[in-house]
Amino acid sequence: MNALEIHGLSAGYGGQPIVRDIRLTVGTGEIVALLGANGAGKTTTLRAASGVLRHSGKLHLDGQDISGVSAARRVALGLAHVPQGRGTFVDFSVEENLRLGAYSVTSAQRIQDDTAYWFGVFPRLKERRAQLAGSLSGGEQQMLAIARAMMTRPKVLMCDEPSLGLAPAVTADLFVLLRDLAADRGTGILIVEQNAHLTLEIAARAYVLEHGEIAIEGSAATLSRNSEIQRAYLGIEA
Ligand SMILES: Nc1ncnc2c1ncn2[C@@H]1O[C@H](COP(=O)(O)OP(=O)(O)OP(=O)(O)O)[C@@H](O)[C@H]1O
Ligand SMILES: [Mg+2]
Numbered sequence: 001m002n003a004l005e006i007h008g009l010s011a012g013y014g015g016q017p018i019v020r021d022i023r024l025t026v027g028t029g030e031i032v033a034l035l036g037a038n039g040a041g042k043t044t045t046l047r048a049a050s051g052v053l054r055h056s057g058k059l060h061l062d063g064q065d066i067s068g069v070s071a072a073r074r075v076a077l078g079l080a081h082v083p084q085g086r087g088t089f090v091d092f093s094v095e096e097n098l099r100l101g102a103y104s105v106t107s108a109q110r111i112q113d114d115t116a117y118w119f120g121v122f123p124r125l126k127e128r129r130a131q132l133a134g135s136l137s138g139g140e141q142q143m144l145a146i147a148r149a150m151m152t153r154p155k156v157l158m159c160d161e162p163s164l165g166l167a168p169a170v171t172a173d174l175f176v177l178l179r180d181l182a183a184d185r186g187t188g189i190l191i192v193e194q195n196a197h198l199t200l201e202i203a204a205r206a207y208v209l210e211h212g213e214i215a216i217e218g219s220a221a222t223l224s225r226n227s228e229i230q231r232a233y234l235g236i237e238a
Contacts, residue, residue: 090134101148
């Protein structure tokens with residue numbers, strides 16, 4: 001069974017359609033890339049899937065229909081979203097952000113355990129646990145955004161441009177982390193990225209959005225060899 005299944009999803013702003021008839025799946029522990037030019041509708045797709053943007057179409061999370069479910073409930077059911085631009089609560093401390101991420105978790109013990117776990121993964125965050133999130137560096141904020149999203153132990157994590165503004169070495173570390181999350185925890189990951197090179201290295205499959213519709217889909221290996229993809233996203237002249 002797929003962790004996330006999206007069928008016929010359409011969404012837009014102010015009555016104007018932006019993405020149309022999106023169909024995509026993410027398996028358990030699978031990393032799937034969503035590629036596309038600026039303005040193609042990648043962020044809109046993730047916002048609709050997370051439920052913060054009204055949409056038509058069907059979504060299933062681990063087989064459960066979540067199409068009519070609120071954004072907060074989707075998080076509680078296991079669909080996490082790290083929005084473009086990170087989305088930490090800048091006026092709250094690092095530790096408070098982790099607790100806020102776990103707002104749907106009722107076990108205090110589990111919140112404590114998971115906070116300790118993520119401080120182990122990101123010692124830089126532990127050192128800065130009392131610091132306001134808004135005063136963290138870009139890379140540290142990205143770490144916090146992912147750790148915060150993971151506090152619910154999601155089945156599927158949707159990340160919108162996690163490498164934005166990060167140095168190459170930090171991005172490389174982040175991608176290793178995402179790969180480990182998928183492999184070790186079975187988290188399905190849907191990743192939107194400008195860095196198509198790195199993304200296709202860790203992804204099993206990819207979809208390419210063009211003008212709000214899925215134009216190309218396939219295995220990451222196949223797409224890496226596709227001359228259109230190479231020209232548009234990988235900077236390789238055919
Ligand atoms: N709140 C909004 N109101 C009106 N139009 C919007 C809104 N947000 C996005 N759009 C428009 O929807 C289209 C798709 O935007 P979206 O943010 O989904 O693109 P994207 O693929 O994520 O691009 P990028 O790579 O630049 O992040 C764009 O033309 C954008 O101008
Ligand atoms: Mg975007």
